[in-house]
Amino acid sequence: MIFFNPAGGPELACDDCGCRWFDRMSGTCYECGAPVSEESQAEYRRALEAFALRRSREKEGT
Numbered sequence: 001m002i003f004f005n006p007a008g009g010p011e012l013a014c015d016d017c018g019c020r021w022f023d024r025m026s027g028t029c030y031e032c033g034a035p036v037s038e039e040s041q042a043e044y045r046r047a048l049e050a051f052a053l054r055r056s057r058e059k060e061g062t
């Protein structure tokens, strides 16, 4: 699942325990060891890209 922090940035969280600590090398949760699905990782990357795009637009002004 994906959380959004107060700054609006996406954070990937474990589907099983809800913690936000992942071992990016093995793609598993630090807390419970549940694997992070490829789907979740792809969703997170898209959210990150959208966030980066939004931020760069805000910086430029309209």
Ligand SMILES: [Zn+2]
Residues within 6 Å of the ligand: 014, 015, 016, 017, 018, 019, 029, 030, 031, 032, 033, 034
């Ligand atoms: Zn977990």
